[in-house]
Amino acid sequence: MSDELVTLTVDGKEVTVPKGTLIIRAAEQLGIEIPRFCDHPLLDPVGACRQCYVEIEGQRKLFTSCTTVVAPGMVVLTQNTSETVHEAQVANLEFLLLNHPLDCPICDRGGECPLQDQALAFGPGESRYVESKRTFEKPIPLSPLVNLDRERCVLCARCTRFCDEISGDRFIELYARGAGERVSIAAGEDFRSPFSGNTVQICPVGALTATPYRFVARPFDLSSADSVCPHCASGCNVKVDVRRGAVVRVLARDNLDVNDAWLCDKGRFAFRFADAPERLTTPLIRGRGLEPASFGEVLDAIAGWSTGARVAFLAGGRLLDEDAYALAKVARTVFGSNDVDHRRGFHGGLAEELAAAQPMRVTYRDVERAKVILVVGLDAEQELPILHLRIRKAARRGASVFVIHPRRTRLHDVAEHLLVRPGREAYALERIRDSIGGDSAEDRVAAALRSAGGDAVVLAGPRLAEHPLAADVALATAGRHGARFALLARRANDRGALRAGVHPSLLPGGRRVDDPVARAEVEEVWGELATAAPGRSGHEILEAAAGREIDVLFLIGVDPLRDVPDAALARRALENVPRTIVQSLELGALEPYVDAFLPAAAWSERQGHVTTWEGRGQRMRSVRSPAGLSRPDWEIIVGLARAMGRDLGFETLEGLQEEAGGLLAPRPRTEHASAWAGAGPPQWVDELTLFTYPLLVDEGRLSDGASELKAGLEEEPFAEVHPEDAERLGLVEGGRVELRTAAGETSLPVRVTHDVAPGCVFVPFNQPGLATNTLLSGRFTSAVELVPVSSAGSEPVLAAEGGAG
């Protein structure tokens, strides 16, 4: 593509498009749809199905419009104006149907199948093929999530091209040739790609079907709504299909500014949590046990406990923008408390203030067009999967990608990795920032950033929260070399919560509570604020609660026992705080500690906005009404304020949005600050460092009920160590190791791999049977001691028994 324009006519209508445009795209601009199967606008042209023939005046042969680029003055005739083209398309459809089974009545695709639609629209009514059809065993599972029916396949290669070009997970491939050609996978292999569901969605027939949707519904049996995926800050646009009140399918919606046309498997297949049996939809209050009550009774009781009390709020990352704003406001104006936080890491800093004040500093489009991308402290595939695909897209367009991370990521084939010990990212960044040339890896990154200038992007991920200055050093590194900078959030609306002020020192729009000018701007809307002193961070709130310095603790969409990297502290806090109020979908392990429960509406039941990692606010629509008595969080918060005898100033979502709009407008913010101070040289440590972060598919609450997803992608817990460490400690692949930290100990199977930095151990955060936070003391890293567990077979007692038997 270029800026040069080309004018041509399609079916007699003139159209002007950029040079290099394919005929099929030019026709689309005129509203002329040329039939196609293999063509996909986000995949490279392949010209395999041959359905999209057009006639080009002056040419003897027909051309496939999906592979032919426009030329000036070209005269294109489609099936609408050329009988030859029409006949060729009918003939080609007859070819495609030769070996296609008459499965439509039992096929999941029936009713939304391009092949069925085209056969109905212009296909031959009867086949002239009288011989027997090619048959295959049907269907075969490629994974617990994806099934393949090779008889239905039209060999368009969309699925294999997706895996090749987009996700880079080349599990499936075309195999054999001629009429025996088929999609296949290596025997014994599973299609273990976290993007496998996309192949189902782009399959133009029913060859690939998804287990969770097999035989579940017909398209005309569904009601649908446009929504945004609740699972991470990628913000994928989705279409949610509901049958008789239950969500049965999630599909990606096309949005080239956000998710292109893709969705990760978690977003696609983890949709049953709102209907999970553990869900509670009635307010509860502690009497003899937890007893059902009305919202009024529960809110009045809470108001009674809270009046004049020391109140703190912990929130999860999944509140909508509106909920977060209501929470930020109620905490300050009604309870006079700055003890409100949504974070599990990131201890303040300029990078965070900028992210709160200025949305869209870096967008998906910026990443896609970047010439150099530096990813620090992020396992993109596992943490922001769609950003991962965008980085891959940029790499495919020629971008140089560097990753600084303690563990090699699935960008390994397109990026140069600098494996650093966890917590040391800041030092690598400093070397990049201060590079004056040389040939170390850091010098090369610096040179690349410098050479790309404004076309370079630095993406700072959640691992940086392990060092108090790391995010700011990353910001300074970007600034020094003229690169653009983004602080990444992982959870779905972390960025919205930050912007709204669910933060101990930041009010809406990133206004510092201790900055009189900024505070005054908020007070103009909210009224005078009780305190100008920053409140406690999430970790400090728990410590205060454990130390009996807090009277009432609100847990809004968060479960400290499982989410916070210090299980013992969370338990002490819950034991020692007099009153605990949970506002969520369910209680889980919090049940013994809770004094009141407020049932919140689930993702599919809410309206409002969520904010992507970019800072882009996206509208969500409800697919169904809230289950039982559950309510949207902002409504509950308004009710709480009323019970406290106060008026939050809005009664409707629109009223809330109007008030918040002014405070959340982008604000100018100076970027120069004391962040230039160095992180200092790394402290010499000789012990091993344990580090952990959640993998994409884990035991998180939003994956409840997604059994196929877990069967397909969830891993048993493991401990990854570098071969050097393994040799030194006597650990072998497949053996077991005992991990001992100050907080606790556990035993796990060992994986020996060059994919982690020497000197550290990776354990996933929340896998089945392992609560990793029982090993942690407030951070996602910890000093750890590794002790090999001798295998049962080599124990002398057993050997003796074996010998005796």
Next chain:
Amino acid sequence: MSGTPRVVTANWGDPDVVAIDGYVERGGYEGLKRALSMSPAEVIEQVKASGLRGRGGAGFPTGVKWSFVPQDTGKPTYVVCNFDESEPGTYNNRELIEREPHQLLEGLVIAAYAVQSRSAYVYCRGEFLWPGIVLERAIAEASERGFVGTDILGSGYDLEIVLHRGAGAYICGEETALLSSLEGFRGQPRLRPPFPAVEGLYASPTLINNVETLCFVPHILRKGATWFAGIGPERSPGTKVFSISGKVERPGNYELPMGTPFRALLEDQAGGVLGGRALKAWTPGGSSTPLLTAEHIDVALDFESVQAAGSLLGTGAVMVMDETDCIVEATRRMVQFYAHESCGKCTPCREGTWWVSRVLARIEGGLGREEDLPLLEDVAESMLFRAFCALADGAVSPIQSSLRHFRDEYEQHIREQRCPFTGSGPGTPSAEPAELEPPSPPSPEAPGEQAPIPLSEVLR
């Protein structure tokens, strides 16, 4: 025959030219020395002036093709010799290599020098075990003598030649599929543009030439462009090695000037139709070229004359059928070959060859219907020029030409519900052979039941 000028087969009677000593004694590598004394542009000019056209089938002017390879792209330039020789009926490349491998190597080094390539590949058909061994040995000999390798003959020019064996697929004779295969991917054709000259092997400028074409090059360098242009007709100069097979007395490779009438090849060289029977049909250039008949016996064998007669010179592989051969069966066999070799990438080829081979099997088996002939014509028309590459067009050639010249024979099959030649019909052993069925697929869900497919075969 004494009056026939022989160029690339002149030494075939001499077993010594297989080894490098014999080849050099008879003037071998003199053409290379000439070439190295010239500039690359001069070499290209000389090949252009000779009028040499590619012998692989398309007949594109060789020197012009060389001049299309861009220089100074910042990428390496590759030369690939297409030794996939897989067109049914064609076997001159094999004998050229087996008898005088250095002739090809000399041509290859000259071509590589002309486009300033440092790296050349010979893509050898998978089934060609022996010729591959001969060639490997020759490459080693030439390297030892300094005709290949670094600083060739003290000229400062370096070239590495690598022999790559295919895995047995007709489609890999198609140049873009060959390049995919050479890169280690599935042998399937690629979109053009970009053309191989600009973005070929590893997305770099690539020159691809057929074995026979390259074999002429040393002689042109040695004896001059004018000498070569003086042989045969003006627009198709030079000689051509014709592979004649089928119902003839003396099948084999015969080198004749372009434009020699088919009658001279058949009667003077190959000894006429086997057993003195009547000629029925023949292919001028392999099974992908439309059949000609006895009435075309005086057609001159050059690109233009054969095309005027309604066929193509192709690879010059002449397959002769006599009066006892069943055209329906012959066509079925040819189409079955294409159904087996279709790479599967595009619809008209994959499904069309499958469909036609099954209809033809039915007709041959005595179960033809009247509507089958219009059906065959219709399907062939829907395949012709509609597929991704020319493989489907090749399959259409025997279908359309046999229907054009021998429709009565098809009609007889259908009328009599049997094959008039073999007698096969309903009740006789099925004419639908087992190979028509797709090979049984592996079933990933039951990995224990079959040997695992190596991951490398499935993943790219």
